[in-house]
Amino acid sequence: MTQDPVISARALDLTFQTNDGPVHALRDVNLDIQKGDFVSFIGPSGCGKTTFLRCIAGLETPTAGQITVNGMSPDEARRARAYGYVFQAAGLYPWRTIGGNIRLPLEIMGFSKAEQRDRVARVLDLVELSGFDKKFPWQLSGGMQQRASIARALAFDADILLMDEPFGALDEIVRDHLNEQLLALWGRTEKTIGFVTHSIPEAVYLSTKIVVMSPRPGRISDVIESPLPRERPLDIRDSPEFIEIAHRVRDGLRAGHQDDAA
Amino acid sequence: MNALRTLFPVVTVIAVILGIWIAAVVPMNIHLTADQAARQDIAVTPDTPAERKELSGLSLALQNTGIWGMTYTLERPRLPSPHQVGAELWDTVVMKNPTSRRSLVYHAWVTLSATLLGFAIGTTLGILLAVGIVYNRTMDKSVMPWAITSQTIPILALAPMVIVMMGSIGIQGLLPKSIISAYLSFFPVVVGMVKGLRSPDGMQLDLLRTYNANAGQGFWKLRLPASMPYLFASLKIGISAALVGAIVGELPTGARAGFGARMLVGDQYGQPIVTWAALFGAAITAALLVAILSLIERRTLRRMGMAGAAA
Numbered sequence: 001m002t003q004d005p006v007i008s009a010r011a012l013d014l015t016f017q018t019n020d021g022p023v024h025a026l027r028d029v030n031l032d033i034q035k036g037d038f039v040s041f042i043g044p045s046g047c048g049k050t051t052f053l054r055c056i057a058g059l060e061t062p063t064a065g066q067i068t069v070n071g072m073s074p075d076e077a078r079r080a081r082a083y084g085y086v087f088q089a090a091g092l093y094p095w096r097t098i099g100g101n102i103r104l105p106l107e108i109m110g111f112s113k114a115e116q117r118d119r120v121a122r123v124l125d126l127v128e129l130s131g132f133d134k135k136f137p138w139q140l141s142g143g144m145q146q147r148a149s150i151a152r153a154l155a156f157d158a159d160i161l162l163m164d165e166p167f168g169a170l171d172e173i174v175r176d177h178l179n180e181q182l183l184a185l186w187g188r189t190e191k192t193i194g195f196v197t198h199s200i201p202e203a204v205y206l207s208t209k210i211v212v213m214s215p216r217p218g219r220i221s222d223v224i225e226s227p228l229p230r231e232r233p234l235d236i237r238d239s240p241e242f243i244e245i246a247h248r249v250r251d252g253l254r255a256g257h258q259d260d261a262a
Numbered sequence: 263m264n265a266l267r268t269l270f271p272v273v274t275v276i277a278v279i280l281g282i283w284i285a286a287v288v289p290m291n292i293h294l295t296a297d298q299a300a301r302q303d304i305a306v307t308p309d310t311p312a313e314r315k316e317l318s319g320l321s322l323a324l325q326n327t328g329i330w331g332m333t334y335t336l337e338r339p340r341l342p343s344p345h346q347v348g349a350e351l352w353d354t355v356v357m358k359n360p361t362s363r364r365s366l367v368y369h370a371w372v373t374l375s376a377t378l379l380g381f382a383i384g385t386t387l388g389i390l391l392a393v394g395i396v397y398n399r400t401m402d403k404s405v406m407p408w409a410i411t412s413q414t415i416p417i418l419a420l421a422p423m424v425i426v427m428m429g430s431i432g433i434q435g436l437l438p439k440s441i442i443s444a445y446l447s448f449f450p451v452v453v454g455m456v457k458g459l460r461s462p463d464g465m466q467l468d469l470l471r472t473y474n475a476n477a478g479q480g481f482w483k484l485r486l487p488a489s490m491p492y493l494f495a496s497l498k499i500g501i502s503a504a505l506v507g508a509i510v511g512e513l514p515t516g517a518r519a520g521f522g523a524r525m526l527v528g529d530q531y532g533q534p535i536v537t538w539a540a541l542f543g544a545a546i547t548a549a550l551l552v553a554i555l556s557l558i559e560r561r562t563l564r565r566m567g568m569a570g571a572a573a
Contacts, residue, residue: 059468078474085472087465095487095566104483108475136567156473 004071005032006160006192007056012065014051024217025051026062031211031220035159038186038193040203041211042249048218049196049211053162056194057085069160081109083160084153088168090145092137092152099124099133102152109156123151126185143174147181154189162194167202176234179205183232200253204228204245205237212252222252283344289319290341291333296322298336299329342535350539363519366543372520373508374547376436380443381504385497387444388451395452396459396485397477406456413449417442417507422514439511439520446507447500454496458489490566494559501551509544521547 012029015022026048033039041049054060055067058074069077077083084105092101099120106116124130127147137145146166153161167175179202186193197203203210204226212222226245228236236242296306296314307325308314314322323330334343342350351366358365391409394401421442428438462484470480512522521544528537 057472059471078472081474083472085469087469089465091465091469093466093484093487094568095490097567105473108470108473108479108483138567 003035006035006037006070007031007033007194008066008068009052009055010066012052012055012062012067014048014055014060014062026055027217027219029065029218029220031223033192033194033209035192036190037209038183038195038207039209039211040195040197040207041213042197042200042203043213043218043221043253044215046215046218047213048215049213050164051218052213053164053194053196056160057083057162081156082158083162084156084158086146086150086153086161086163086166088165090137090142090149092145092148094137096136097133098129098135098137098140098148101137101148102133102155105152105156111156119155119157123154126154126188127151128181141174143170143178146170147178150182150185154185158191160192160194164196165198166195168198175199175202180234182206187230200246200249201237204242204249205232205234210245210249212249214253214255221255222248224248224252280344283341287339287341287343288330288333289323291336291339292319292323292326292329294336294338294340295329295333296326299326299332304329338532339534342538346535347538347542350535351542354539355543366524366539369520369524369540370543370547373505373512373522373544376439376508376511376520377443377501377505377551379436380440380445380507381447381501383440384444384447384500384504385451388448388496388500389455389493391448391452392455392459393481395456397481406452409449409452412445417446417510418513420445421507421510425511425514439508442511443504443507446503450496450499450503451493454492454499455489458492459485461488461492487566491563491568494555494562498552498555498559501555502548505544505548505551 009029009031012026013024014026015024029048029052041052043049051060055062056069056074058069058078061075067074070080070082072080072082092098093104096104102120102123103116106119111119120133121130124133127150129144129147129151132140132144132148137148140148146169150163150166153163167178170178183206195203195206208226208230210222210224210226211220212224213219214221224245227241228245293314297311300306300309300311306314306329308317317325333339334345339346354364354366358367360367360371362368391401391405395405396402424442424445425438428434428441466484466488467480470484475483509520509522509525512520513526521540524540524543525537528534528540
């Protein structure tokens with residue numbers, strides 16, 4: 001082992017107490033994520049992929065097991081602002097301009113006014129939204145709003161980016177474009193990315209590591225290290241390697257479902 | 263064209279109301295008119311007051327179509343006609359010196375000052391209570407039932423007690439009326455602001471947690487701006503409630519100034535035209551207050567970039 005993992009989970013369990021009795025959201029999850037990895041979590045609804053991402057973010061507390069982020073507990077990592085989080089919906093504040101929305105974390109974290117201005121300009125450029133900082137969210141398309149929310153998560157330069165189905169609500173064409181942009185952005189910034197998705201092509205196209213999960217209880221059924229190069233044009237999706245990985249992901253997902261039926 | 267389109271429904275509704283009003287004047291006033299006509303030796307059927315008393319206003323009116331015109335010009339009608347109320351308004355609003363006690367503007371200002379003070383107290387109290395309810399579990403469980411209960415007590419029963427009790431400890435004039443105004447206007451503000459401060463969804467609250475934002479930042483940067491549309495809706499209800507409160511506060515003690523006093527004077531001295539003019543004065547004042555709030559609302563929300571989202 002050359003380096004300590006950025007995120008490390010050991011025998012992680014999480015049980016929600018609901019009115020209908022306990023729900024095992026996660027059971028015995030073990031995973032290491034190295035610096036610079038692009039890790040996708042894929043699986044059907046209820047497999048715990050979002051819950052696991054929220055455990056990394058310190059938004060949920062596991063009931064058993066261990067998890068560290070940058071060697072700290074997730075809650076300490078959250079206080080240290082170790083990650084940026086992108087939600088399913090852009091969730092921009094309607095009363096703030098795009099620039100104002102990206103400034104939000106910077107204001108909260110106490111950056112100077114000049115620093116705020118520089119950073120807003122830089123991340124807007126990074127997501128190709130330069131010139132939109134004075135616009136209000138409702139003046140932008142859904143894809144542009146989601147890019148603005150990614151810019152917001154990048155603004156304070158956390159090393160880790162956690163994304164919970166950020167493109168789930170967008171159409172295929174916009175999604176392809178944003179996937180390409182996200183890869184380029186990842187290449188430039190060398191961030192560690194955790195990415196939750198429903199889409200097999202999206203997972204295979206983006207990831208260096210694909211974590212296939214299955215439901216009830218939520219657990220990891222397969223971890224695939226992608227042999228694809230870091231530079232990935234969109235047409236790599238027609239290559240035999242790509243299709244082979246996609247097959248393996250699909251098999252993993254199907255196996256999870258058979259368990260479910262048994 | 264656009265102005266015409268918005269004007270048309272408004273004018274139609276006003277015309278219908280005026281039509282009903284004008285039609286109602288005849289049967290409402292016909293008994294008084296018939297008595298007066300009989301005194302002036304004009305033939306009325308039936309010709310004795312006792313017999314006329316047996317008849318309904320409508321049938322008496324149908325038997326005496328000749329004196330309909332007189333029903334509109336009685337000095338002390340049961341129902342004043344629109345032009346009588348209009349003339350009284352014109353006379354007391356425009357023709358009289360606004361500082362004179364005979365001017366309705368003077369009385370309007372007396373009521374308005376109590377309304378505005380009460381509205382300010384009520385709104386402040388409402389916002390503070392809402393913040394307490396949203397941030398404090400104990401207040402959440404305990405304050406709301408009391409706030410609701412407070413509004414089930416008829417204000418007409420409560421107002422004299424407030425006035426008398428405050429009078430007995432030497433507080434008179436503006437403040438007791440304002441307290442009643444505040445009592446009526448804090449409630450919509452509490453309800454609206456609690457809803458508004460709670461309007462951010464789980465995702466928006468989680469987002470702030472990922473920034474490790476503190477409670478103050480959560481309030482000023484998320485909850486308070488998110489509550490603005492709710493606040494304005496509440497303020498518009500609150501200000502009209504405050505005006506009603508101030509008027510009700512003027513009724514029980516026989517106040518000598520204000521819309522309430524004018525209504526009382528009209529009632530006690532048999533001058534319904536004065537009462538009606540005061541009623542209209544109060545209604546117009548309320549409409550103006552709400553219109554001003556709407557204007558501020560539009561400007562604020564537009565500046566916050568929310569007007570476009572709503573449109």
